[in-house]
Amino acid sequence: MARVKVAVLISGRGSNLQSLIDACADPSFPAEIVHVLSNVAGVLGLERAEQAGIATSVISHRDFPDRAAFDRAVDARLRAVGAELICLAGFMRILTEAFVESWRDRLINIHPSLLPSFKGLHTHERAIAAGVRFAGCTVHFVRPAMDDGPIIVQAAVPILPGDDADGLGRRVLAAEHRCYPLALKLVASGRAVVSGDTVTVRSATSPENATINPAED
Ligand code: GRF
Helix, strand or coil, rough: CCCCEEEEECCCCHHHHHHHHHHHCCCEEECCEEEEEECCCCCHHHHHHHHHHCCCCEHHHHCCCCHHHHHHHHHHHHHHCCCEEEEECCCCCCHHHHHHHHHCCCCCEEEEECCCCCCCCHHHHHHHHCCCEEEEEEEEEECCCCCCCCCCEEEEEEEECCCCCCHHHHHHHHHHHHHHHHHHHHHHHCCCCEEEEEEEEECCCCCHHHCCCHHHE
8 A cells, every 4th residue: 555645844842743743654554654854953852853864954934035935945855856735834834825725635744732712822821820721732734824724633631730831732742743643644544524614433443432532433
């Protein structure tokens, strides 16, 4: 079976990238990472990619006059390396509508909240301050609006009395590392089907349902 060629876009630590690298190490996983691109040089995520023998690029947004020019350069690199699907994993740039639409339903992101709550930054501080009982994470198809798009996988993480943003963030991150490989598997295998604003997961199995909650058809 041909594996779907994935490029991962990062800006930093790359712990979600690592979870995808680890998942793709299984030859039966339906995706392989062909390239890791960072807009910041020298970050830990690039080291993780090199350690795994994956080709990397650095394209700094600072070298371009505007967002559109940066996105065109990123797009050209992704097409040159043969990427079929893009995973954003802590990529701290907002992408233009032209870029997002040209990768429609082939561009996914992970966000550390239960979307559509708490879009943007500082999600854990804001969830604690709002007094919600559950935080979590979401993997979704990307649409032009920030942190918007059909949800593929979510995991809920309880907020405990006395939690601070760091402690909660660590537990959410552990959930992220389970959710992103599952979401990539569902998308790469063609089981995550977008219909309008939502995703239906074909033939969801019970272990997936136990921790995470894809809608079944
Ligand atoms: C994660 O919390 C992810 O949800 C958010 O940025 C963070 C990236 O962490 N988009 P890492 O670089 O994957 O460790």
